[in-house]
Amino acid sequence: MSMLLEAQDMMYTYPSTDRPALNGLSLAIPTGSKTAICGHNGCGKSTFFLHSNGILRPQSGRLQWKGTDYSYRKADIHALRQRIGLVFQDPEQQLILNTPYEDISYGLRNAGFPEEEIRRRVEQMLVRMGLTHLADQPIHHLSLGQKKRITLAGILVLEPELILLDEPTAYLDPKSEVQLLEQLDRIHAQGVTIAMSTHDMNLVYTWADWVIVMDQGRVVLSGTPLDVFQQTDTLMTLGLRIPMLYDLWLALPESWRNGAAPPRDMEAFKAWVSTHHILQ
Amino acid sequence: MAYSAAVIPRRITPMRQIDTISYANPLRPMSSMWKFGFAAVLLIFAYVAHPIIQGLVFLWMSIWILGYAKVSIKIYLLLLGAPFLFFLTSVPAIVLEWKAGSHAGNTDSVEGWIMFTIFHGVIYLSHAGLLKAGFLLVRLAASLSCFYFLILTTPFSALLQVMQRLKMPHIVLELMLITYRFIFLLYDTAQGIRIAQRGRGGHVGFMRTLRDIAMLFTRLFSKTMEKYRGLAQGLVSRGFDSQIHLAPYQSGSVGWRYGLESGIGIVLLLVMESLLYWKGGR
Numbered sequence: 001m002s003m004l005l006e007a008q009d010m011m012y013t014y015p016s017t018d019r020p021a022l023n024g025l026s027l028a029i030p031t032g033s034k035t036a037i038c039g040h041n042g043c044g045k046s047t048f049f050l051h052s053n054g055i056l057r058p059q060s061g062r063l064q065w066k067g068t069d070y071s072y073r074k075a076d077i078h079a080l081r082q083r084i085g086l087v088f089q090d091p092e093q094q095l096i097l098n099t100p101y102e103d104i105s106y107g108l109r110n111a112g113f114p115e116e117e118i119r120r121r122v123e124q125m126l127v128r129m130g131l132t133h134l135a136d137q138p139i140h141h142l143s144l145g146q147k148k149r150i151t152l153a154g155i156l157v158l159e160p161e162l163i164l165l166d167e168p169t170a171y172l173d174p175k176s177e178v179q180l181l182e183q184l185d186r187i188h189a190q191g192v193t194i195a196m197s198t199h200d201m202n203l204v205y206t207w208a209d210w211v212i213v214m215d216q217g218r219v220v221l222s223g224t225p226l227d228v229f230q231q232t233d234t235l236m237t238l239g240l241r242i243p244m245l246y247d248l249w250l251a252l253p254e255s256w257r258n259g260a261a262p263p264r265d266m267e268a269f270k271a272w273v274s275t276h277h278i279l280q
Numbered sequence: 281m282a283y284s285a286a287v288i289p290r291r292i293t294p295m296r297q298i299d300t301i302s303y304a305n306p307l308r309p310m311s312s313m314w315k316f317g318f319a320a321v322l323l324i325f326a327y328v329a330h331p332i333i334q335g336l337v338f339l340w341m342s343i344w345i346l347g348y349a350k351v352s353i354k355i356y357l358l359l360l361g362a363p364f365l366f367f368l369t370s371v372p373a374i375v376l377e378w379k380a381g382s383h384a385g386n387t388d389s390v391e392g393w394i395m396f397t398i399f400h401g402v403i404y405l406s407h408a409g410l411l412k413a414g415f416l417l418v419r420l421a422a423s424l425s426c427f428y429f430l431i432l433t434t435p436f437s438a439l440l441q442v443m444q445r446l447k448m449p450h451i452v453l454e455l456m457l458i459t460y461r462f463i464f465l466l467y468d469t470a471q472g473i474r475i476a477q478r479g480r481g482g483h484v485g486f487m488r489t490l491r492d493i494a495m496l497f498t499r500l501f502s503k504t505m506e507k508y509r510g511l512a513q514g515l516v517s518r519g520f521d522s523q524i525h526l527a528p529y530q531s532g533s534v535g536w537r538y539g540l541e542s543g544i545g546i547v548l549l550l551v552m553e554s555l556l557y558w559k560g561g562r
Contacts, residue, residue, distance in 0.1 A: 055513055078521065082519065088510070093510040094511075094515075098435070098437035099437055105527060109525040110519035155518075
């Protein structure tokens, strides 16, 4: 398994605080994966994201992109930011121009694309994200879900290889959440690596294929969802919830489960129930 | 973020209304450069022409605003009303005059209506002052209507593009852009804090309301700093390099119907103004 982004022993303390935000953080995001980074508020998820985008620089330790160390030279970091897209939790933070159409074009213009290419790409992106009808609306008239979709579109239009999403489902209503996840699946199918931070363990369980659990600025667990969720005791001591479906699965008698792999989503569970003769 | 814009009920304010109308009026697709030019030409008339011409400018612009841009008359009157309040506060200084000496001989020379006599003098409404106030009112109405025509029919983003085209210094445009983005964010934040204060029993009685508002402002300052830091990070993450690149100017057409009306109208105004100038002088 090759790693797209790798952090080793990263330390970072915000100025004017005494507790380190990153405290010897070592983690890796596998190429082509859907990685979920979970942990409490203040465990260092957002700080790590700001590092991976080169906005913050580790005070010690190293960061590697495809096996080479980050270079903080202006041109290099500029190029890297095009390949690593960061979607903030609060869309207001990164929506800069006044309409979705203008805002999506912002990153492209910074990257120096010719206007014709910008227009072509933005129009394509608007169609793909289902935002055409909002293209010329002022951004402050839109809903939170729509704003999140626009920030995502503004990042995607640069065709990054890795997308980092900071709590993408926070404050979203169920419908917007489903839309967002569908979009992410489509992007992932095109070969983009996706990493999101969240504390929605149910979402982690069904969505991710690689899970990293963080606490107090370092990684506690990392691996496939099954590997990680088997460590129920560790998760409980960290105060994280066990995914409902997995918990339910564990509550079934051993003889029923009979060594079968735990279902990852409701559909798989229903399918298992319908084929299992003991329950019939 | 403790609150987000989406969960706070929005109160309709004139500012938000102007913004909404500017994005959703029938004249929006029209070339913004043309609208800018049209408003500028009429503003010159509103500034230098005779009061009659100024009155005509006001009427004509109002037709554009109410008729063509379909702005509701209630909103238009409200928008005109606010600056008129400022005008009203300056009216007394313009129309009232004081003259020393209260004996008959002296008051005869007063050109106006005597209001009352005090301190061996008279305070009176001067004819010249009234005329001046009237002229000011007409000029104010005409200038305001030109201004409102532009901001009610042209979205802010299009205005920025026009100014960019007119070689406005980039730093000014950036400041305007950021201010515009922040106004609504701050307004929503303030609204959120106010609702929270009310929900907890604040804003009752004059003194407590004052104290609550003071608290609101301090909280707003810290929130602003937070948002500022956030936006700075957001800018960097999206490849900011010392300058915010604005979208380029997008040209639109005017349409022969409006083009013709504006052309004929301006020529007529010019002719009338010249006639007035040569007949009566200024």
